[in-house]
Amino acid sequence: MPDKTPYFITTAISYPNGKPHIGHAYELIATDAMARFQRLDGKDVFFLTGTDEHGQKMQQTARAEGIEPAALAERNSSEFREMARLLNASNDDFIRTTEPRHHEACRAIWNRMADNGDIYKDSYAGWYSVRDEAYYQEGETEVRDGVRYGPQGTPVEWVEEESYFFKLSGYQDKLLQYYEEHPDFIGPAERRNEVISFVKSGLKDLSISRTTFDWGIPVPNDPAHVMYVWVDALTNYITATGYLEDPHGPRAKYWPADAHIIGKDIIRFHAVYWPAFLMSAGLPLPKRVYAHGFLLNKGEKMSKSLGNVVDPVNLVNHFGLDQVRYFFMREVSFGQDGSYSEEAIGTRINADLANGIGNLASRSLSMIVKNCDGKIPQPGALTEEDTAMLATADAMIGACREDMGKQLVHRAVATIIAVVSETDRYFAGQEPWALKKTDPERMGTVLYVTAEVVRQIAILLQPFVPDSAAKLLDLVAAPADKRDFAALGEAGRLVPGTLLSAPTPVFPRYVAPEVND
Numbered sequence: 001m002p003d004k005t006p007y008f009i010t011t012a013i014s015y016p017n018g019k020p021h022i023g024h025a026y027e028l029i030a031t032d033a034m035a036r037f038q039r040l041d042g043k044d045v046f047f048l049t050g051t052d053e054h055g056q057k058m059q060q061t062a063r064a065e066g067i068e069p070a071a072l073a074e075r076n077s078s079e080f081r082e083m084a085r086l087l088n089a090s091n092d093d094f095i096r097t098t099e100p101r102h103h104e105a106c107r108a109i110w111n112r113m114a115d116n117g118d119i120y121k122d123s124y125a126g127w128y129s130v131r132d133e134a135y136y137q138e139g140e141t142e143v144r145d146g147v148r149y150g151p152q153g154t155p156v157e158w159v160e161e162e163s164y165f166f167k168l169s170g171y172q173d174k175l176l177q178y179y180e181e182h183p184d185f186i187g188p189a190e191r192r193n194e195v196i197s198f199v200k201s202g203l204k205d206l207s208i209s210r211t212t213f214d215w216g217i218p219v220p221n222d223p224a225h226v227m228y229v230w231v232d233a234l235t236n237y238i239t240a241t242g243y244l245e246d247p248h249g250p251r252a253k254y255w256p257a258d259a260h261i262i263g264k265d266i267i268r269f270h271a272v273y274w275p276a277f278l279m280s281a282g283l284p285l286p287k288r289v290y291a292h293g294f295l296l297n298k299g300e301k302m303s304k305s306l307g308n309v310v311d312p313v314n315l316v317n318h319f320g321l322d323q324v325r326y327f328f329m330r331e332v333s334f335g336q337d338g339s340y341s342e343e344a345i346g347t348r349i350n351a352d353l354a355n356g357i358g359n360l361a362s363r364s365l366s367m368i369v370k371n372c373d374g375k376i377p378q379p380g381a382l383t384e385e386d387t388a389m390l391a392t393a394d395a396m397i398g399a400c401r402e403d404m405g406k407q408l409v410h411r412a413v414a415t416i417i418a419v420v421s422e423t424d425r426y427f428a429g430q431e432p433w434a435l436k437k438t439d440p441e442r443m444g445t446v447l448y449v450t451a452e453v454v455r456q457i458a459i460l461l462q463p464f465v466p467d468s469a470a471k472l473l474d475l476v477a478a479p480a481d482k483r484d485f486a487a488l489g490e491a492g493r494l495v496p497g498t499l500l501s502a503p504t505p506v507f508p509r510y511v512a513p514e515v516n517d
């Protein structure tokens, strides 16, 4: 067996200044689906998530609560870890930027940039958004009702302090050349265009240390300064691989990352600052940065003041985990903003899961259990329709692989669910219930073909709805070692004579609770 190809995928690391919200859950579910997909496709996957615990925002939130930032980080980081468990995320590590391994990696990357002559001391005077932890040019801000806001709509404040700078201006041409030579580095296209025009508009040197608070990683040999939180945060990705410590260590093979999955609000950090830092430090660059859109609640931005921030725990308790995972992956075009509502989730569950794959599996498999001695029937000669149906099923992986390679998660799910509809049409057209009396052998063939398609659909649904897909695979008695993508198509066809047990419902219909006016 040749060694498996390493595949390193990450989410952003979240600020634990509050509990996780549905936007965080969305990013984690999508990245988990991608990680699971690559694992099932035979890659050696390393999937990383975690929390970004330093910075002024954390320090201010802690102060407002009357606790230490470390205590705030500890409490909420646990909530994020718990959310990952609740969502059935298959992450291989959970990094916290307060860990010693990370402090060490940050010092190492800082020293490499300094050794390359890219860090100098000066003083900063300009606008800073604590909510975004970002510096903005005056031209990017605007004043409304006497308050100055940054481009993301968060208030900015004037900052003036001694600071270390990173010579970002020296990387403008190198970055543009890199984008040109690596057209897949940034996705989707809107974000790539946005980044290129930002870089073309001119890069100024970046302030990379702060002195007015101390909740951060001290700058090597100058502890009056803490590192700018984004230098610290971005470095997490390489910390977790141990690459800086030992480029031949056990996880070093995962660097550079194959994909950073992040929200569109933080593309600038990942597609401009991060590659520039890495170029300066003489380290390989990630292969792809993909920015998803924002989740909106019934079309409105979620905010604490609007009171429409949905707790992922409540959503999962109400609809079920796989139902929520499925909804977000199917309903939102990955890369675009997406709206959700309880009605939309309920409708989707019933249309695609309960009436779709759930119903197809239970109708076909219960017919096998009743009419074929509970065993997968021996198919007879295949008709053109049978062959076409199997070919459609066998072709799913090619389409899904291509879409997942471009983070088009919704398209991969749509491909699978379209085959469910196609199979429904096949099944209805063949009328196996009528064949029972007239031509039982032909009935067996139709049921065999249908069950085989159900098997392949179930294998491909695993990244999105892992527990439910496993139940579907149990229903068709797929062996444990025949559930990965290598078992798709001819390689893993159902074996006639395999005993099935009576199907139990996998996706119950969703019935909205009665509202009492």
Ligand code: ME8
Pocket (backbone or CB within 6 Å): 011, 012, 013, 014, 015, 016, 022, 023, 024, 026, 027, 052, 233, 234, 236, 261, 262, 263, 264, 265, 266, 293, 294, 295, 296, 302
């Ligand atoms: O930005 N819909 O942390 P964060 C979709 N610590 N995604 C959303 C969202 C929404 N409504 N709200 C937030 C940070 N996100 C930094 C990252 S990475 C080295 C450091 C996404 O807790 C957001 O875009 O504010 C980001 O990718 C992630 O959640 C964490 O956001």
